[in-house]
Amino acid sequence: MSFTFAPLLPSALLIALAAITACLVLWGIIGKLPGMFWRGLALALLILWMAGPQTLHLTPNPVQEDALLIVDHSPSMQVNQRQNLAEQAALHLQSDATKLHNLTLHRIDVSSDGHQGTRLFNALQQADIPSGHFSGAIFVTDGMNHDTPPTLPERFKDEHGKPLPLHLLLTAKREETDRRLRVLSAPPFAIIGQNATIRVQIDDLGTSSHNTPTTLTIRTGDTPPSTQTLQTGTPQEITLPIQHAGETLISLSTPSLAGEASTLNNSAVIRIRGVRDRLRVLLVSGIPNQSERVWRRLLKADPSVDLVHFTILRSPSSDDNTPLSDLALIPFPIRELFQDKINSFDLIILDSFSNTNILPERYLTNIANYVRHGGGLLVTAGPEFVHTGTLQDSPLSQILPAHVPDDAVIIGSFKATLAPLGHLHPVTDGLNPNWGPWYRALRADTTHGEDLMNGPDGTPLLLLDHVDQGRVALLLSDQLWLWSRNEGGGGPQAELLRRLAHWLMKEPDLEENRLTAAIDNGTLNVERHAVGTTNIAPQALVTAPDGQITPLPLTEENHVWRGHMPVSGNGIWTIHQDGLTAFASPTHDETLELQDLRATAQMIGPLAQASGGAIAWLAQDGTPTLNITTGQEYESGSKIISLPQRTDTNIESAEHRSIFPGWAVLPLFLLCLALGWWREGR
Numbered sequence: 001m002s003f004t005f006a007p008l009l010p011s012a013l014l015i016a017l018a019a020i021t022a023c024l025v026l027w028g029i030i031g032k033l034p035g036m037f038w039r040g041l042a043l044a045l046l047i048l049w050m051a052g053p054q055t056l057h058l059t060p061n062p063v064q065e066d067a068l069l070i071v072d073h074s075p076s077m078q079v080n081q082r083q084n085l086a087e088q089a090a091l092h093l094q095s096d097a098t099k100l101h102n103l104t105l106h107r108i109d110v111s112s113d114g115h116q117g118t119r120l121f122n123a124l125q126q127a128d129i130p131s132g133h134f135s136g137a138i139f140v141t142d143g144m145n146h147d148t149p150p151t152l153p154e155r156f157k158d159e160h161g162k163p164l165p166l167h168l169l170l171t172a173k174r175e176e177t178d179r180r181l182r183v184l185s186a187p188p189f190a191i192i193g194q195n196a197t198i199r200v201q202i203d204d205l206g207t208s209s210h211n212t213p214t215t216l217t218i219r220t221g222d223t224p225p226s227t228q229t230l231q232t233g234t235p236q237e238i239t240l241p242i243q244h245a246g247e248t249l250i251s252l253s254t255p256s257l258a259g260e261a262s263t264l265n266n267s268a269v270i271r272i273r274g275v276r277d278r279l280r281v282l283l284v285s286g287i288p289n290q291s292e293r294v295w296r297r298l299l300k301a302d303p304s305v306d307l308v309h310f311t312i313l314r315s316p317s318s319d320d321n322t323p324l325s326d327l328a329l330i331p332f333p334i335r336e337l338f339q340d341k342i343n344s345f346d347l348i349i350l351d352s353f354s355n356t357n358i359l360p361e362r363y364l365t366n367i368a369n370y371v372r373h374g375g376g377l378l379v380t381a382g383p384e385f386v387h388t389g390t391l392q393d394s395p396l397s398q399i400l401p402a403h404v405p406d407d408a409v410i411i412g413s414f415k416a417t418l419a420p421l422g423h424l425h426p427v428t429d430g431l432n433p434n435w436g437p438w439y440r441a442l443r444a445d446t447t448h449g450e451d452l453m454n455g456p457d458g459t460p461l462l463l464l465d466h467v468d469q470g471r472v473a474l475l476l477s478d479q480l481w482l483w484s485r486n487e488g489g490g491g492p493q494a495e496l497l498r499r500l501a502h503w504l505m506k507e508p509d510l511e512e513n514r515l516t517a518a519i520d521n522g523t524l525n526v527e528r529h530a531v532g533t534t535n536i537a538p539q540a541l542v543t544a545p546d547g548q549i550t551p552l553p554l555t556e557e558n559h560v561w562r563g564h565m566p567v568s569g570n571g572i573w574t575i576h577q578d579g580l581t582a583f584a585s586p587t588h589d590e591t592l593e594l595q596d597l598r599a600t601a602q603m604i605g606p607l608a609q610a611s612g613g614a615i616a617w618l619a620q621d622g623t624p625t626l627n628i629t630t631g632q633e634y635e636s637g638s639k640i641i642s643l644p645q646r647t648d649t650n651i652e653s654a655e656h657r658s659i660f661p662g663w664a665v666l667p668l669f670l671l672c673l674a675l676g677w678w679r680e681g682r
Contacts, residue, residue: 008050042672063646065135072141074112075593079262082171089623096626117146117592136165142599165613167641172599173620177206179257180265190242192274219251242274246508249583262597269585285311286353290481338363347376354384364394371470376504382478401449401465408443414456422452426510436488442476517584528561545571
């Protein structure tokens with residue numbers, strides 16, 4: 001309450017009247033005029049009434065409050081019934097808020113932010129709330145938050161520095177436990193035939209036990225699972241053999257902990273790509289030619305390739321009367337290369353190689369046997385290929401995919417084209433067919449294997465063939481180097497040679513007959529590539545991690561057979577089809593979310609307590625009732641949560657009360673006048 005005036009006359013005039021009245025009263029008292037005191041009192045009452053003294057009563061009005069309801073929708077909320085509990089609680093609180101006239105409850109749904117985990121406080125700080133209207137926040141979550149600050153944010157303080165409540169509603173019955181398997185380190189690549197070292201740790205979260213023995217089950221491909229005993233809470237190393245090229249999926253799992261929140265993080269799948277230590281390539285150029293630079297530039301650019309290159313500058317039968325002591329040439333190490341160390345090479349390239357009196361027949365037989373036992377051979381053929389006594393007249397003829405008769409050299413400009421099979425084979429599929437011209441090729445009279453490129457008049461130009469366990473490629477032209485010179489626009493020389501070399505060395509991604517599988521967003525996608533094969537089984541057999549076998553129909557589209565089916569859970573799925581096997585496993589981007597799947601108050605609970613907010617377990621206590629209170633202390637607990645209601649006073653809505661109302665002043669005024677007259681009459 002306060003005092004104010006509402007004068008009926010201007011203040012200056014009232015002051016003048018008051019001064020005149022005071023002078024008259026003083027003059028009357030000095031002159032001893034009877035009744036002057038009472039007349040002066042009557043005039044003073046009249047002047048005071050005209051001054052309009054009033055009391056001002058301010059009425060407090062509730063302020064419109066804004067609160068935040070932040071609902072966790074991160075991947076960890078999919079465990080058990082957490083998401084359902086959170087949604088029911090959110091709807092209940094929103095319904096309560098509609099009954100509170102001075103409260104607006106703003107809902108924010110928070111999903112996981114990539115690899116940064118759940119970030120509830122970031123969402124809270126980004127919320128647009130009018131200044132001075134924020135009254136608190138309610139978190140509906142499992143408590144596994146990854147941006148919890150050490151102290152309450154500044155937003156949780158009112159204008160007097162008093163903390164505003166942060167209420168924590170947890171989607172569980174109580175504090176939970178969880179066993180997790182973590183892969184601390186694993187190499188993305190490993191050398192074929194050697195062991196890969198993996199570092200793992202098993203933790204029992206929410207318990208006080210450490211160094212408890214437990215088992216780790218390891219499964220690689222179709223091999224029977226093996227087990228190792230590990231101690232919880234301690235990083236430990238395991239070694240696993242890498243036995244083949246390409247991706248190897250390794251499944252790790254550990255038994256569940258009694259009463260744990262979820263077993264989602266009790267297993268992990270590791271992907272390690274098997275690679276050769278060093279790819280050893282032997283390149284033998286029969287005569288100096290332009291393609292030598294092409295091969296050297298391609299192979300030397302790959303740091304994983306060890307290149308051994310020999311160029312035949314002079315045959316043993318050359319007779320030019322030059323004394324041997326004057327020749328500055330390195331003798332061709334025939335025995336070392338083609339007998340002692342031939343099996344150490346991954347690929348042999350014979351480029352424009354004429355065998356006239358260079359390699360004895362037994363060494364050519366060694367090359368043929370090298371291919372049959374798994375080696376790769378690439379032959380680029382020019383005019384030397386049709387001379388008497390060359391490669392196709394040697395034991396290599398048994399493994400070469402073509403025979404070229406005498407006088408079958410074609411001279412003239414032509415452009416290589418993809419054969420029908422070349423549009424499907426991974427070595428040539430997708431290569432731009434707008435190529436520059438070549439000017440020489442060989443015409444074969446008999447061929448077998450896979451024809452990928454055609455030359456003049458549709459004759460075979462690039463032939464691939466499987467020979468027992470090995471592979472052979474034959475290019476019936478010695479002018480591939482023209483593409484590197486951009487002749488007539490050039491062509492994909494480097495890409496073609498790279499694919500060709502890696503196909504010969506059995507790169508899994510370049511297999512023309514392969515089965516692949518991947519899991520994307522809960523869907524298993526199976527693809528069967530079978531170039532040149534028509535008798536394809538109409539279905540694949542899918543074996544789930546639990547051993548359940550499900551047939552998967554395959555449909556053909558653009559010469560690729562595909563099948564799709566929904567899958568769920570962790571582990572490795574095994575797919576069998578036509579004697580081929582593929583493996584697939586889901587990938588988890590939210591690794592931070594899966595590291596700890598407990599519902600816990602340990603992260604956000606201390607901040608909620610510091611703010612005076614409540615901590616409630618929804619699965620045990622149910623959803624508390626939302627309330628708003630104007631008291632200095634607001635009640636919060638498992639059954640009710642309160643938000644503060646602030647008030648503001650508005651002068652325009654204040655109540656004005658006159659201290660001297662006219663009905664009271666008038667009788668007093670007349671009474672004083674009457675007393676003055678009475679006193680004067682005596």
